[in-house]
Amino acid sequence: MADVHFIAAEVCPFAQRTHLTLLEKGIEFDHSEVNLRDKPAWFEAISPYSKVPVLKRGNDVIYESAIINEYLEELYPEPPLLPADPGQRAMARIWIDYSNTKFTVRFYRVLLEKDPDRRRALTGEVVTQLEFMEDAGLAKLGADPYWLGKELSLVDIDYYPHFERFAVLTHYRGIEIPARCTRLKRWLAAMRERDSVKATMHSDEYHIASYAAYADGSASGTTARDMRTA
DSSP: OOOOEEOOOOOOOOHHHHHHHHHHHHTTTEEOOOOTTOOHHHHHHTTTOOOOOOETTTEEEESSHHHHHHHHHHHOOOSSOOSSHHHHHHHHEEEEIIIIIIHEEEEEEEEOOHHHHHHHHHHHHHHHHHIIIIIIIIGHHHHOOOOOOBBBOOOHHHEEEEEEHHHHHHHOOOOOOOOOOOHHHHHHHHHHHHHHHHHHHHHHHHHHHHTTHTTTOOOOHHHHHHTTTT
């Protein structure tokens, strides 16, 4: 039995973040899948937010993907997934916060929104965020493949799962990554070549089917409830 127990649902982008981190660091782990439509009592007992992922290690029970990933970074520092320099490390956390409080929220809100006018406004906000990522983030890095430069970081891992699911926004809401976001598209192509991504990814068709309830407004899970009020 491994020291680390990873509790997830493969459909969940937040759980994919931690799955990627575990694989990139080469950490041995046990893996349990949870049916998010029929969550077992044992899971509800250890997940206060009723969400995946959850990570157990000894007496530690950690939840929330960004926090789990930093926990793993501290416990298993090789290979490093955050910069050693404090300023660069702070910048990594700024971009992770942008992902979690801006981009991810708008990803779900534009899917869940029923009002046509508000949906159009949210679509514009998503496009503006993509252009901000291009101009203020990736485009400043030149030819380096990843968000912070030559090496993969927790920033890349935090953003990737929702970009893997970007076909959902295109299919249901007609949103495309702007043509001028060439650096963003190169980053996404580089991510898709990583072994960890290949081991955890699903097809566009899988994600489109998985998000149908968000798009038609019938989603009632924990994430949908949270994002409606975010």
